Amino acid sequence: MKRFLFYLFAILYSVEFMAQSFTVNNSDGMPLKYTVTSTNPNEVKLTGRGTIPTGYTLGTELNVPATVFYGGSTYNVVEIAKNCFFSESILTKVNLPEGIRTIGSYAVFQSSIYSISIPSTLTKLEENALLFMAYSFSDSHTGARFLDMDFSKTSITEFPISSVQIGSHSKSILRSVSYPATTQIISEDQFSKDYDTPPIIYLYNSIPATLTVNISQPFSGHKNPFRSATHIYVPIDATKIYEDNTDWAKYKGRYYEQVPVGPSGYTSYYLENENFLVPAGCTAYIITGITPSGSIMTPDQAVVKAFGAGKIIPKQTGFILQGAANSTVVYQANVTGTEENVTNNLLIGTATEQEFNASGYKYYIFSNNGDEGIGFYKQGTRNGASIKLAAHRAGLRLPEAIAPAKGFTIDFDAARKEAETTGIRDVRPTVQPRENVVYDLQGRRVTNPGRGIYIVNGKKVVRE
Incomplete structure (x- = not known):
């Protein structure tokens, strides 16, 4: 009995103390x-x-x-x-x-x-x-x-x-x-x-939330919390998921996604489930081949295809996106319209972190390699045998038969200018009958260029 009273006292004391203000x-x-x-x-x-x-x-x-x-x-x-x-x-x-x-x-x-x-x-x-x-x-x-x-x-x-x-x-x-x-x-x-x-609404869940109604309110019953919202931001590759959801389909056309662009002004990108509408101020690029330079001293050149603002890149396409340096690019996905032809694209991508290592290929990751500049490089000590890509990133996969041993250049600027003036097309370098003149960024002529950025016949190119 004493033990029971002690426990009862302890409980009452605890309750009283917890209510203390x-x-x-x-x-x-x-x-x-x-x-x-x-x-x-x-x-x-x-x-x-x-x-x-x-x-x-x-x-x-x-x-x-x-x-x-x-x-x-x-x-x-x-x-x-x-x-x-x-x-x-x-x-x-x-x-x-x-x-x-x-x-x-x-x-x-x-x-x-x-x-x-x-x-x-x-x-x-x-x-x-x-x-x-x-x-x-x-x-x-x-x-x-x-x-x-x-x-x-x-x-x-x-x-x-x-x-x-x-x-x-x-x-x-x-x-x-x-x-x-x-x-x-x-x-x-x-x-x-x-x-x-x-x-403006930001949703960080890739799975649409359940929308509920309150029948006590006169404007309830429509599951429409974001009536006048103009921009609804969702995670990467989630627009289609939201637009396919019965309760969230009403906001179709108001969904936006975002991707950061670093100090170089370029990033690789990939969407698994939805297409990509190139936004204003941006250009997208794919690589469809490698063209020999015809010169021992000069690296081969990638065949680059550019897509300007308003063009639609199909889903499951690896591409390079150019935007303002140190910015966040806002874009729409899963849009209606004619998608661009990306046949023979050599860029691969993934929706989740993944390693690519199939035999018969050389692999390159897109990065800014310090003094050598932005471009495609063999990743770490892999020597081109494989690459490991982060989610929604793209890399370059070349058949060994066309992977140049001496490296290759990528001229995004020329591809963009061609797209702006003549419509979207491949930019294929014409082999010059004269000798290519190569300078480094300090203006010194180079006869045996290694990897890095050079001025070749007046153009800035990256030698891989």
């Missing part, structure tokens, strides 16, 4: 209210703030601490409680620490808060979590503020009704929302009917 100032002197939610481990939720100290005015930025010390113990702050900043009229920006897992319902309801940081540890947004954020913000500020809500680094699986919705009278404008790869459910009523649907 206290107030502790943060590092800026702002009194913050907490409630204990767990004693093993020690965890608390932030439930609100105390009286604003003298000197705080509209425009105040609140820094929520990751831990708080109270009663001789340190607690991790893991939750922003329901109604935490309900009708807040002083704070305008809240910085949440890593460790926060949940933002509760009506956490910033009808508040002056126009910005809230999103920690990567966040796993749950409750219904109406960010409803009417920035609702009472506009009257004391001039000029619109654009909000970009980025959840991409979180592990949230569900975005319920009104979880991201700002005030209709606010001067804050929701510009974009990014959803993590863990997203499984998106409520169509996550935003209001039209006025605050962001124009």
Whole structure:
């Protein structure tokens, strides 16, 4: 009986202690209210703030601490409680620490808060979590503020009704929302009917999330959360997957994908399931053969075929994409239209990391090899017997019969100019009757060029 009473007392004490609330100032002197939610481990939720100290005015930025010390113990702050900043009229920006897992319902309801940081540890947004954020913000500020809500680094699986919705009278404008790869459910009523649907959506899950409806709302029933969005970004090779999905097909024509282009302005590329529409400002290239130079001193030249903006590259085609250096190329895929002829393309690609090593071929990887410049090179110590390609990258595979021992040059500029002036065609060098004159980049004539960049008859070429 005594043991039973002891256990009962321990349970009651634990429950009472876990319900304990206290107030502790943060590092800026702002009194913050907490409630204990767990004693093993020690965890608390932030439930609100105390009286604003003298000197705080509209425009105040609140820094929520990751831990708080109270009663001789340190607690991790893991939750922003329901109604935490309900009708807040002083704070305008809240910085949440890593460790926060949940933002509760009506956490910033009808508040002056126009910005809230999103920690990567966040796993749950409750219904109406960010409803009417920035609702009472506009009257004391001039000029619109654009909000970009980025959840991409979180592990949230569900975005319920009104979880991201700002005030209709606010001067804050929701510009974009990014959803993590863990997203499984998106409520169509996550935003209001039209006025605050962001124009830009980023989806990081290659598998379309389930769209749900809320029958209590008059505009429900269409599974259409992104009514007025103009750009919906999806992962590489995922446009077709989304457009083939019944609930997501309504956004056909609004899907976009992205690929980074490094400092050279070139990258290899490959799409397994969908074609590729060459975007404005870009050129795509394939290689269809090797033409002998006719000179012992001069390397052979690749036959390059160029495709300008508006051309459609078929799926499962390895190609080289040229764009602005150090940029992210935005393109559309799985488009309708006439696809280009890529017969005899010698570039191969893969949707997943893969090694190519079939006998009878020489393999080259596309890279920027330092002083030797951008081009195709034998990878590491493989000596051309194989290459290992990353996902959605392309390499060059040449039959040993045409793989030149002395290397070859690739003139992308000439191919692009030919495509611009005469339409898309192969660029085949004409063997000159005169001797080829070769200089290095310092202007010195070279009689026995090795690998690198040279000026041959006035043109910059890469010798492999």
